[in-house]
Amino acid sequence: MQRFAYGVPIIAALAAFPFAVAEYPILVVVEVIIFAIYSMGINFLLGYAGLVSLGHAMFLGLGGYGLGIFSVLIGWPVLPAMAATLLIVALIAFVVGYVCTRTSGIEFLLITLAVSQMLYGLAVKTRWTGGDDGLPGLPRPDLTWLGIDVSSVTGLYFYVVGVALIVMWLVWRLVNSPFGSVLVGIRENEKRMIALGYNVTWYKVVAFTISGVVSGAAGLLLGQKLYFVNPDIMTWMISGEGLLMVIIGGRQYFIGPLLGAAFFVILKEQLSAITQNYIIFFGLFFMAVVALFRTGLAGFFIGLATRRSASAADRTDTHDIAGEADSARAPASHRPAE
Amino acid sequence: MDLFLLHLLNGLQLSMLVFLLAVGLTLIFGLMDIFNLAHGAFYTVGAYAGLTIFRMTESFWIALALAPILPFVLGAAFQYFFLQPLVLKGRSSHLDLALFTFGFMFVTMGTIELLFGPAYATIVVPAELQGGVHILGITYPFYRLFIIGLGLTVAAVLWLVLDHTVFGAIVRAGVDNREMVVGMGVNISLVFALVFGIGTALAGLAGVIAAPVLSIFSQMGLSILITAFIVVIIGGLGNFKGSFYGAIIVGMVETLIQAYLPELQLFAIYILLAVVMFVRPQGLFGPKKQTL
Numbered sequence: 001m002q003r004f005a006y007g008v009p010i011i012a013a014l015a016a017f018p019f020a021v022a023e024y025p026i027l028v029v030v031e032v033i034i035f036a037i038y039s040m041g042i043n044f045l046l047g048y049a050g051l052v053s054l055g056h057a058m059f060l061g062l063g064g065y066g067l068g069i070f071s072v073l074i075g076w077p078v079l080p081a082m083a084a085t086l087l088i089v090a091l092i093a094f095v096v097g098y099v100c101t102r103t104s105g106i107e108f109l110l111i112t113l114a115v116s117q118m119l120y121g122l123a124v125k126t127r128w129t130g131g132d133d134g135l136p137g138l139p140r141p142d143l144t145w146l147g148i149d150v151s152s153v154t155g156l157y158f159y160v161v162g163v164a165l166i167v168m169w170l171v172w173r174l175v176n177s178p179f180g181s182v183l184v185g186i187r188e189n190e191k192r193m194i195a196l197g198y199n200v201t202w203y204k205v206v207a208f209t210i211s212g213v214v215s216g217a218a219g220l221l222l223g224q225k226l227y228f229v230n231p232d233i234m235t236w237m238i239s240g241e242g243l244l245m246v247i248i249g250g251r252q253y254f255i256g257p258l259l260g261a262a263f264f265v266i267l268k269e270q271l272s273a274i275t276q277n278y279i280i281f282f283g284l285f286f287m288a289v290v291a292l293f294r295t296g297l298a299g300f301f302i303g304l305a306t307r308r309s310a311s312a313a314d315r316t317d318t319h320d321i322a323g324e325a326d327s328a329r330a331p332a333s334h335r336p337a338e
Numbered sequence: 339m340d341l342f343l344l345h346l347l348n349g350l351q352l353s354m355l356v357f358l359l360a361v362g363l364t365l366i367f368g369l370m371d372i373f374n375l376a377h378g379a380f381y382t383v384g385a386y387a388g389l390t391i392f393r394m395t396e397s398f399w400i401a402l403a404l405a406p407i408l409p410f411v412l413g414a415a416f417q418y419f420f421l422q423p424l425v426l427k428g429r430s431s432h433l434d435l436a437l438f439t440f441g442f443m444f445v446t447m448g449t450i451e452l453l454f455g456p457a458y459a460t461i462v463v464p465a466e467l468q469g470g471v472h473i474l475g476i477t478y479p480f481y482r483l484f485i486i487g488l489g490l491t492v493a494a495v496l497w498l499v500l501d502h503t504v505f506g507a508i509v510r511a512g513v514d515n516r517e518m519v520v521g522m523g524v525n526i527s528l529v530f531a532l533v534f535g536i537g538t539a540l541a542g543l544a545g546v547i548a549a550p551v552l553s554i555f556s557q558m559g560l561s562i563l564i565t566a567f568i569v570v571i572i573g574g575l576g577n578f579k580g581s582f583y584g585a586i587i588v589g590m591v592e593t594l595i596q597a598y599l600p601e602l603q604l605f606a607i608y609i610l611l612a613v614v615m616f617v618r619p620q621g622l623f624g625p626k627k628q629t630l
Contacts, residue, residue: 052433099612103619106373106436106575110567111615114608117564121604236560240440247437277452283444290438291424 014161018154026157032265033164034221039245039257040171041215046243047252048175049207050187051101054109055116057238058096059212061123062089063219064229068135073128078141085220086213093212094205101204104190116239123231134230138223160221167217172254174210183207215242244286250296259297340476345597346590351482351551353589354489358544359566360573360581361496362537368513368576370530371432372421376439377541377566378559379446380409384542385554386450389459398464398550405546406539413538416442418531451556461549485547492540493582500578509533513576565592568611574621583623 018026038060045051066085070076076084100111129135140150140159149155174180182203185193194200223229232238241264249260264282271278289296295303359381366374388405392398424430424438463481470477500506508529511519520526545559552558565588573584588607595606602609614622 052437099615102615105432106367107571107615107619109433109436110571111611113564114568114611118605118608125601125604236564240444243437243440244444275452277448279444280448280452283441283446283448286441286444287438290434290441291420291430294429294434 018157023153026153028265028269030153030157030160030225032262033160034218034225035242035245035265036258036261037164037167037221038215038218039242039249039261040168041211041213041218042242043246043251043257044171044175044211044214045207046246047256048180048183048187049204051104051204051208052109052243053100053112053211054236054239054243055112055114056211056215056242057234057236058116058119059089059093059215060219060222060238061119061229061231061234062092062212063216063221064138064223064233065123065129065135066216067220067223068138068229069129071139072135072137078139081139082141082220086216089216089219090209090213093209093216097205097208097212101201101208113236113239116234117236120231120234120236123234130230132231134228134232136228138227138229140224140227156225160225163217163221167214171214175254179203179206241282244282248282248285248289248296250298250300253296253298253302256296256298259301263297340474341597343474344476344478345593347478347482347486349590349593350586351485351489351589352593353585354486355544355548356562356565356569356589357489357582357585358492358540359562360569360585361493361578362540363566364570364573364576364578364581365509366534366537367570368578369509369533370417370421370425371435372417372425372439373432373436373575374439374534374537375436376416376443376446377538378563379443379450380413380538380541380559381545381548381562382450382556382559383412383446383545384409384539385545385549385558386454387542388546388549389461389554392461398461398467401461402543402546406542409542409545410535410539414531414535416538417534418527421534422527422530447556447559454556456556458553458555460553461546463550481550485551488547492543496578505529565607568607570621571611572614572622574623577621577623580621580623584621587622 017029038056041059042053042056045053063085066088067081070081070084071078074081096112096115100108100115103111123129124132140156143150143155143159148158150159175183182193182198185196185198186200186203190200219229219233222233245260245264246257247260248263249258250256267281268278271281293300359377362380363374363377366372384405387408388401391401391404395401420442421435421438424435430438467481467484469480471480471483498506500509508519508524511522512524512526512529516526519529544562545554548558548562569584569588570581571584572587573580573582588610591610592603592607596603599606
């Protein structure tokens with residue numbers, strides 16, 4: 001019931017937003033949401049399974065190119081093309097995950113980087129998808145039956161928000177399912193999970209696949225937003241930026257990627273007006289978060305909220321609520337990984 | 339046959355450049371358990387330091403001699419004032435430290451771009467090293483032979499230092515059992531800073547000697563860094579000799595594939611990496627890891 005009470009104003013704000021502002025801020029928010037989905041995919045591995053990927057831009061690219069290949073080059077209608085794209089992304093993520101999850105830690109980070117560089121090379125080299133120039137003409141789905149004109153900025157906004165809500169709901173269900181708990185168990189103590197009889201390898205491969213599909217969905221949306229896909233979105237820089245978003249936003253928090261993406265995209269907009277070298281600031285910020293504020297923005301805000309509710313409760317009943325606030329601050333799935 | 343020899347020499351030249359990066363990475367990892375994702379930034383810093391000195395003095399040799407000092411100081415200070423305190427605080431995992439260096443790479447690259455702009459630059463090959471040499475019926479650029487020679491010299495000197503000096507003994511002991519070395523009264527923080535600095539100085543040296551062959555630009559450290567990553571994984575993380583053999587394998591594969599199977603050029607070393615990961619995740623030259 002309490003969660004419902006939070007949800008209503010958020011949904012209302014999301015619905016009212018595009019009518020309150022000009023087109024440009026709406027496009028910025030669309031970009032925030034797309035990158036939030038992208039980094040949510042990264043965080044599914046990083047925050048829950050404890051695997052740091054530096055190659056997720058490959059899924060961003062695969063999502064865009066998949067849609068381009070099925071709809072523009074083969075000529076399928078939009079929805080089957082989107083479904084086929086997600087299926088192909090899942091297959092590729094499964095194969096890549098099968099190889100990559102044999103390693104962990106630094107090796108995992110490097111091998112995902114290598115695989116994404118390889119796919120980037122493939123995208124640059126392949127002539128029939130436009131090579132370096134990219135593939136134009138990516139279609140958006142027809143949502144007139146919902147009364148939404150997706151070719152307009154407002155329509156695009158509602159479409160992207162809708163997809164984002166579905167993806168977030170699915171990811172939320174997954175991380176709070178027994179499957180999610182097993183992943184956290186692997187992150188915290190892999191040997192123990194093996195001893196408990198879990199097939200750790202397969203859990204990791206499946207987690208990698210899901211993570212890839214989520215980021216691939218973001219790539220699909222990004223391609224639809226731009227009507228275009230090119231190899232630039234598959235560079236390691238984009239993988240790195242995704243990692244920046246997750247870490248700055250707060251790994252292991254469900255809303256971390258969302259906060260990180262908002263922070264990153266909006267600050268980048270602002271800084272780009274002043275200097276082309278915005279990346280210095282993100283680098284410094286990133287170092288500060290890694291070294292000092294390990295829970296990121298999400299941890300900071302949640303800490304503030306629980307502290308306030310705890311001190312408000314202090315006035316009525318000290319003992320009860322203090323204990324509750326403690327458990328709210330560190331539920332099992334939110335504990336920082338070591 | 340002549341062409342093949344040419345490709346072999348080119349491969350060796352690339353191997354030596356990559357080795358200069360990989361050896362620092364692997365030494366730092368072996369000794370400190372820190373994977374320095376910013377290593378490519380030091381390569382770039384070295385190249386730009388060399389470029390600046392070259393523009394001021396018009397001398398390649400002075401640039402070559404002085405440029406590695408900046409990455410050395412920068413690397414040693416980075417380790418001593420940032421990484422080591424983080425390690426001592428004990429809250430940061432391996433991955434946190436690697437991510438910390440990742441942020442540092444963004445900062446360094448951004449700073450270089452701020453100072454020098456995105457334009458390409460180059461250092462001219464000095465007159466003494468211009469021209470070609472006749473070997474076994476082919477003419478090969480003298481400068482590239484110089485790179486090969488320098489790389490082999492560095493490898494030999496490092497081997498001598500690691501295997502036959504007290505400092506080398508301390509480093510090797512540090513790799514095997516850090517607590518023991520501290521117990522013997524060695525100032526390990528200083529050793530760490532020195533080794534980190536030597537590693538980043540070698541990366542900077544690679545940047546300077548690569549400058550006349552490859553162009554200098556703010557992101558030059560990236561592609562070669564990924565190649566160096568592949569080398570250290572194939573050679574086994576923390577394995578000095580592995581990084582040398584790994585560099586030769588990767589350099590040769592890259593060059594020969596580029597020459598004979600250009601369609602595969604962008605994938606060859608990644609396929610090599612994937613195969614190695616699949617067969618021996620601990621690297622070709624690493625000791626067999628204990629399985630879970």
